[in-house]
Amino acid sequence: MKIICIGRNYAEHAKEMNAQLPTSPLFFMKPESALLRTRDFFYPKFTNDLHYECEIVLKIDKVGKNIQEKFAKTYYSSFSLGIDFTARDLQEKCKKKGLPWEIAKSFDQSAPLSEHWFSINEVKDQIDFELKLNGKSVQKGNSKDMIFSFDNIISYVSKYVTLKRGDLIFTGTPSGVGAVKIGDNLKASLMGKEILNLNIR
Ligand code: MG
Numbered sequence: 001m002k003i004i005c006i007g008r009n010y011a012e013h014a015k016e017m018n019a020q021l022p023t024s025p026l027f028f029m030k031p032e033s034a035l036l037r038t039r040d041f042f043y044p045k046f047t048n049d050l051h052y053e054c055e056i057v058l059k060i061d062k063v064g065k066n067i068q069e070k071f072a073k074t075y076y077s078s079f080s081l082g083i084d085f086t087a088r089d090l091q092e093k094c095k096k097k098g099l100p101w102e103i104a105k106s107f108d109q110s111a112p113l114s115e116h117w118f119s120i121n122e123v124k125d126q127i128d129f130e131l132k133l134n135g136k137s138v139q140k141g142n143s144k145d146m147i148f149s150f151d152n153i154i155s156y157v158s159k160y161v162t163l164k165r166g167d168l169i170f171t172g173t174p175s176g177v178g179a180v181k182i183g184d185n186l187k188a189s190l191m192g193k194e195i196l197n198l199n200i201r
Contacts, residue, residue, distance in 0.1 A: 001032055001164065001166040001167050001168070002030075002031070002032070002161075002167050002168075003167070003169075003170065004027055004028075004029055004157055004161070004167065004170070005027060005028050005029065005055075005084055005105070005170040005172075006025050006026065006027050006148065006153055006169070006172040007022075007026040007027065007028065008021070008026055008147070008172065009022075009025070009146050009147050009148055009153075009171060009172025009173075010141065010146060010172055010174045011145070011147060012145070012174060013172070013173055013174055013176075013177065015175070016177065017177075021147065022147065022148075024148075025148045025152065025153050025156045025157065027153075027156075027157055028100075028101055028102075028105060028106075029106065030084075030105060030106045030110060030170075033108050034106055034108065034109065034111040035111050035113055036110075036112040036113065037113060039197055039198060039199055040198075040199050040201050041085070041109055041112060041198050041201065042109065042201050043180075043181070044087070044108075046087065046103075046107075047087035047089055047090055047104075048089055049089040050085060050086070050179060050180055051085070051086045051087075051088045051178060051179055051180070052083050052085065052138075052139075052177065052178065052186055053084040053086055053173035054081060054082075054083055054130075054131035054139050054141065054173060054174075054186075055081070055082055055083070055084050055141075055171055055172055055173050056079055056080075056081060056127055056129060056141070056143060056170075056171045056190070057081060057082040057113060057168050057170050057171070058078075058079050058154075058168070058169040058171060059076060059077075059078050059079070059080070059117065059166070059168055060075055060076055060154075060163045060164065060165060060166065060167040060169065061076055061077055061165060062074075062165055063162065063165060064154075064158055064162070065162045065163070066158060066159055067154055067155050067163070069151045069154075070151075072150065072151035072152075072154040072155050073120075073150075073151060075154055075163065076120065076150065076154070077119060077120050077121075078117040078119055079117065079118055079120060079190075080113065080114045080115075080117045080118065080190065080195065081113075081114045081129055081188045081189075081190045081196050082111055082112060082114065082168070082170055082196075083111070083112045083131075083186065083188070083196070083198065084110070084111065084170050084173060085107075085109070085110040085111070085112070086105055086110075086177075087103070087105075087107070088104070088179070090103050090104035091104035091105065111168075111170070112196065113168070113196075114188070114190070114195040115195075116190075116193070116195040118190060118191060123191075126142055126143050126144040127142070127143040127190070128140070128141065128142045128190075128192075129142075129188065129189065129190045130188065130189050131176070131186060131187070131188045132186070132187045132188070132189075133180065133184060133186055134184055134185055135185075135187075138176045139173070139174055139176035139177070140174065140176070141173070141174035142174075143171075145174065146171065146172060148172075150169075150171065153171060154169070180200045181200065182200055182201060183200065184199075184200040185199055185200070186198040186200070
């Protein structure tokens with residue numbers, strides 16, 4: 001399986017990163033070794049500025065390539081929350097030099113994922129989520145603020161990359177990203193239910 005991550009999918013986050021709004025989805029990937037399913041995240045030695053990015057995650061149900069947007073809904077039925085951990089200091093260096101982002105984004109355990117999945121049928125018209133750092137709200141997101149919808153994303157990505165059953169799509173983070181340090185706790189809730197609890201060790 002692979003993890004596809006969308007960058008700059010919320011206008012307010014693009015603004016806080018001093019980035020231009022994308023005209024088509026921007027994506028990068030994390031390998032399977034980035035997945036973290038325990039409550040403990042160990043702060044990597046190679047960064048001094050590790051940022052959380054809380055994101056809605058879609059799970060792909062079946063194989064597809066060149067998926068038309070109008071059929072995209074048939075390729076997923078569940079969603080959850082994850083953190084796209086980012087070594088911001090390394091990412092800034094990569095950006096300046098025009099280099100790929102892998103060392104900043106794709107390292108081991110850089111993709112903590114909740115075990116709890118919601119059915120897309122439970123959604124009326126929008127999905128809201130929230131991230132708390134040490135009990136204080138730091139990110140509030142709503143799917144209605146996404147620049148590119150789930151269906152847009154699936155159609156676009158599948159032009160380039162075949163999607164397979166079990167693949168995950170991190171759909172971008174809202175504004176409020178920030179640094180964590182050892183001893184911090186992150187709790188994320190989706191549609192009012194706390195489903196991710198992570199200790200930074
Ligand atoms: Mg992200």
